Amino acid sequence: SYVLTQPPSVSVAPGQTARITCGGNNIGTKSVHWYQQKAGQVPVLVVYDDTDRPSGIPERFSGSNSGNTATLTISRVEAGDEADYYCQVWDSSGDHPYVFGTGTKVTVL
Amino acid sequence: QVQLQESGPGLVKPSETLSLTCTVSGDSISSGGYFWSWIRQHPGKGLEWIGNIFYSGSTYYNPSLRSLVIISIDTSKNQFSLKLSSVTAADTAVYYCARSKVGRWFDPWGQGTLVTVSS
Numbered sequence: 001s002y003v004l005t006q007p008p009s010v011s012v013a014p015g016q017t018a019r020i021t022c023g024g025n026n027i028g029t030k031s032v033h034w035y036q037q038k039a040g041q042v043p044v045l046v047v048y049d050d051t052d053r054p055s056g057i058p059e060r061f062s063g064s065n066s067g068n069t070a071t072l073t074i075s076r077v078e079a080g081d082e083a084d085y086y087c088q089v090w091d092s093s094g095d096h097p098y099v100f101g102t103g104t105k106v107t108v109l
Numbered sequence: 110q111v112q113l114q115e116s117g118p119g120l121v122k123p124s125e126t127l128s129l130t131c132t133v134s135g136d137s138i139s140s141g142g143y144f145w146s147w148i149r150q151h152p153g154k155g156l157e158w159i160g161n162i163f164y165s166g167s168t169y170y171n172p173s174l175r176s177l178v179i180i181s182i183d184t185s186k187n188q189f190s191l192k193l194s195s196v197t198a199a200d201t202a203v204y205y206c207a208r209s210k211v212g213r214w215f216d217p218w219g220q221g222t223l224v225t226v227s228s
Contacts, residue, residue: 001172033214035156042205043156045216054216086156090212095172097212098146098158 002091004101011107018074020104022087025068030089032070034063038083046085047072074106082108111135113206113219121200121226127193131206131219132186139164139184144209147180147191149202150221157202161209162189196226 005023012018022032032050035043045054047063050070060075074081087101117129131145138145146161160170162180170178174193182189193200203223207215 031212035215042218042221043215044218045214048214048216088156088214092212096158097169098161098209098215100156100158103155 001094001096002089002099004087004089004099006085006087006101006104008102009105009107011109012074012077013109014077014079016077018077018081018106020072020074020085020087020106022070022072022101023068024070024089027068027070027089028066030065030091032063032065033088034061034072035086035088036081036083037086043086077106077108079108082106111208111217113208113217115204115206115219115222117222117224119223119225121196121224122228123197123226124195127191127196127200127204127224127226129191129204129206129222129224130188131190132188133208134187137184138182138187138189142210144169144211145180145182145189146207146209146215148205148207148215148218150205151199151202159191159193159204198226200224201226 034047036046037043046061050065051063062073064071085104112134114132121127144161147159162168177194179192203221205221206219209215
């Protein structure tokens with residue numbers, strides 16, 4: 001089945017930029033979605049279809065996807081952005097179509 | 110605004126069947142175009158898709174769980190359900206229900222329910 005690999009952790013100072021990668025074979029050919037999960041809370045969609053934001057999600061959250069890596073970028077990081085972040089794709093070629101990444105813990109220093 | 114809410118026992122004995130229901134409000138579960146999924150998260154771990162069902166009753170399961178899982182739908186009650194048989198402690202997790210379109214993202218999600226497998 002398709003595998004999505006994320007770094008376990010990313011640390012960033014307030015006001016700086018956090019970049020969270022999601023690696024997968026030719027992931028650039030798939031649509032990537034990103035979720036934010038704060039401690040004890042439900043995952044929330046923050047980016048869909050590589051680059052789009054649901055209503056209510058700040059413009060500070062942006063996404064890109066090319067080649068073998070998709071990236072979620074959080075600009076001007078705030079303390080409230082501290083959370084786990086998961087990427088997700090739909091792999092139409094496999095029998096396990098909905099695949100989540102391994103997750104990245106973003107720590108705001 | 111569509112909302113999902115899981116319900117069911119929080120404690121299940123080993124070897125028994127875990128049964129959960131997701132009640133959908135704010136839209137008809139049979140309005141079409143959406144898949145209704147179950148996703149779980151082991152304590153301190155990542156997200157695992159269990160399976161989903163279309164309003165017509167078509168189901169799709171994670172191959173690693175396929176032999177143990179049944180997802181069903183009751184359009185008259187606007188609910189869909191999960192049954193996971195022969196549970197072990199490894200099935201202890203928070204179970205979420207969520208909505209998606211084919212090949213798309215999950216949104217919204219239910220609040221999640223913790224199910225502990227223990228004697």
